[in-house]
Amino acid sequence: MPFMFDLAVSHAIQQASADWLNQFMHLVSLVFEPTFLAGMCLLVTVVLYHRKRRDLAAKLIVISAGNILTPFLKGVFARPRPDAALVHVLVHESGYSFPSGHALGIVLFTASLIILFRKPKRWWPGLVGTVLIILVGYSRLVLGVHWLSDVLFGYVVASLWIWAMVRFIWSHIHQWLTVPHSQHKSRL
Numbered sequence: 001m002p003f004m005f006d007l008a009v010s011h012a013i014q015q016a017s018a019d020w021l022n023q024f025m026h027l028v029s030l031v032f033e034p035t036f037l038a039g040m041c042l043l044v045t046v047v048l049y050h051r052k053r054r055d056l057a058a059k060l061i062v063i064s065a066g067n068i069l070t071p072f073l074k075g076v077f078a079r080p081r082p083d084a085a086l087v088h089v090l091v092h093e094s095g096y097s098f099p100s101g102h103a104l105g106i107v108l109f110t111a112s113l114i115i116l117f118r119k120p121k122r123w124w125p126g127l128v129g130t131v132l133i134i135l136v137g138y139s140r141l142v143l144g145v146h147w148l149s150d151v152l153f154g155y156v157v158a159s160l161w162i163w164a165m166v167r168f169i170w171s172h173i174h175q176w177l178t179v180p181h182s183q184h185k186s187r188l
Contacts, residue, residue: 002086006147010087013141022090025139029091032136034105038067041112059115062169066108066161070101073157082144089144100146103154106136111162 002010017025041064048057079098082089110129117125133155140146 002082002147003149006149007086009148010082010141010144013138014088014144017142022142025135025142026091028135028139029102029143029145032102032106032109032132032139034067034070034101037105037109038064041109044112044116056115059170060112062165063108063111063115063162066158066165067101067105069157069161070099070104070154073099074101079150082147084144087144091143091145093145097146098150098153099157100137100140100150100154102136102140103133103146103151104158105154106133107155107158108161111158 041060045057045060045064048054048060074096077098078096081093081095081097110125110133113129114125137151137155140151141148
């Protein structure tokens with residue numbers, strides 16, 4: 001069952017929507033599908049690994065691994081998707097609703113963009129990422145496949161994943177990649 005604000009927000013967004021916007025949001029939803037984004041990150045990771053940028057490749061893998069949280073959390077919460085009796089369901093998707101895998105995935109993808117293109121005074125990866133995050137979240141509401149709380153929780157979970165990885169794993173990646181393999185066993 002949706003929260004009251006979920007229903008109000010979905011109704012407001014869908015009432016303000018036009019056919020061209022619905023089609024555009026459907027395209028946004030298809031292009032930024034979480035499995036595709038994770039696959040793109042994996043491909044970039046392979047390229048980085050072969051170019052001897054193993055630390056960067058490892059960081060992308062660690063960030064992208066957050067996508068495993070979506071099926072786990074959907075199974076835990078088992079929240080049904082929005083019902084056609086409550087909102088206009090423009091795209092029919094199977095599975096549970098909470099959290100939005102698209103929302104979680106686009107935040108992780110944005111973090112990957114920022115990691116890849118991060119340089120002093122380079123602002124555009126953050127701006128592009130922010131626009132993508134808003135577009136993808138909005139698309140899920142326009143299409144009637146998620147509630148606002150699903151999208152927001154996806155954003156929060158992805159952000160917590162990124163924070164935890166940076167806080168607890170990041171500093172060890174370079175060390176793990178530079179210490180000879182034989183020394184790893186002696187530390188265990």
